[in-house]
Every structure is written in C-alpha cells, then in structure tokens.
Amino acid sequence: MHIKRKEQETRVKVALWSLSSFPSGGYLHLGEQGRERMGSYPYVALSISVQLLKAQPQFMAWCPDGWVGYRGKCYYFSEAEENWNNSQSNCSTLGASLAVIDSKQDLDFMMRYKGISEHWIGLWREQERQPWKWVNGSDFNSSFPIGGGGNCVYLNDNGVSASRCITKRNWVCSKPDAYTSQKNTTQRIRS
Missing domain, CATH: 3.10.100.10 (Mannose-Binding Protein A, subunit A)
Structure with a gap:
C-alpha cells in the first residue's frame, strides 16, 4: 500500500502527540541516559510511541484520513x-x-x-x-x-x-x- 508523504508526516505527528499525552511523558521516563541514547536514534522514539499506542488503544483517535x-x-x-x-x-x-x-x-x-x-x-x-x-x-x-x-x-x-x-x-x-x-x-x- 502506497502512503503519501504528507499522510506519513501526519501519522508521525499523531504518534508523537499521542505519546506526549501519557502522564509520564512517554519515553521520557527512561531517564537522562535513556534520552541520550534515543537522541542518536530518533526512530527508536517513534517505534516506542507506536508500541505504546498499540498497547493503549484508548489514546488513539479514530479520525478520517487527512484529519488529526x-x-x-x-x-x-x-x-x-x-x-x-x-x-x-x-x-x-x-x-x-x-x-x-x-x-x-x-x-x-x-x-x-x-x-x-x-x-x-x-x-x-x-x-x-x-x-x-x-x-x-x-x-x-x-x-x-x-x-x-x-x-x-x-x-x-x-x-x-x-x-x-x-x-x-x-x-x-x-x-x-x-x-x-x-x-x-x-x-x-x-x-
């Protein structure tokens, strides 16, 4: 399935916004050492946010394509x-x-x-x-x-x-x- 670049960017923003809505701030609970490691591997943060979204479906919005x-x-x-x-x-x-x-x-x-x-x-x-x-x-x-x-x-x-x-x-x-x-x-x- 081909996904347009704008749709990909929207999904990334949604994932990161959803992650930021967790009380702990998402992956920020890993501490300073964890943040330093993740800073050099940005895809890890996205991967973690996607996993958290899968584990917590109540944080996912059910919206039409093109909506956030x-x-x-x-x-x-x-x-x-x-x-x-x-x-x-x-x-x-x-x-x-x-x-x-x-x-x-x-x-x-x-x-x-x-x-x-x-x-x-x-x-x-x-x-x-x-x-x-x-x-x-x-x-x-x-x-x-x-x-x-x-x-x-x-x-x-x-x-x-x-x-x-x-x-x-x-x-x-x-x-x-x-x-x-x-x-x-x-x-x-x-x-």
Whole structure:
C-alpha cells in the first residue's frame, strides 16, 4: 500500500502527540541516559510511541484520513484560505464545525500543529462589546486572552486574535472522534 508523504508526516505527528499525552511523558521516563541514547536514534522514539499506542488503544483517535486526532477529537487543518463564514460552511460540509477549544491542552495542540499559517477557529461575536460565543452556542469563559480587534477569532504565532470576518485565512475544523461519538451515542441510548 502506497502512503503519501504528507499522510506519513501526519501519522508521525499523531504518534508523537499521542505519546506526549501519557502522564509520564512517554519515553521520557527512561531517564537522562535513556534520552541520550534515543537522541542518536530518533526512530527508536517513534517505534516506542507506536508500541505504546498499540498497547493503549484508548489514546488513539479514530479520525478520517487527512484529519488529526487528539484528546477525543478529530481536527482538520485546511491548506486553503477562506473568510470566517465560508470556513465554517466548509467545516459543516465535513460534518464538523470550526474548532471549539475546551482546554489549554487543546489550544496548545492546535498552536503547535498549525505551523506558521493563521487559522480561523469557532469563536465569534455579532458586534464589538458583545460577548464571545463558540459556534456550538456555548459562552466563551475567557480562558485565554484575545488580541486584536474584530468579531471573528483566529490562531496566529502570538496566540489568539480577532479580526474582520471577511479576511481570508486557513481554518481548523473539529468534531468528536469515532470512538467518542460511538460512546456518547451509546450513553444517550441507555439514558
């Protein structure tokens, strides 16, 4: 089976991110001597992360091709640019929404994974001085500062900023991974 280079890079990033989500920090528990040895053999770290992922399937995200799994969600980082409204429409077409940030870990993940491009997320307000809302209808709890001015929010190298919604940027979609969706459906049926 032929795997494209981008898909390989995505799988490596997912494996390393999944490894970093272990409480012990994955292979970092080997101590200084182990880290020194692994530094000269980078494939060993990847091999260990793959083995840990196989042993701990609850840490694996079940996401479509081209999406990245992290902490029970699937993320799609676009390569195209659109305004905020069209970005949300594109996410809806994929059965998702612009990304909703539920935790500092989610924000850190997106900031690291997005690269140098600016990406729209699912936070907006109708007018200046009105409260921020997530696209899922929940209120923004001010868990991180928002720089700039405007009514639509995006990620940049400095953190989180707002600007005019008509500006074209990349975007990040998110949706629950297949395991989380299946688990939530089962819980609703039992209730």
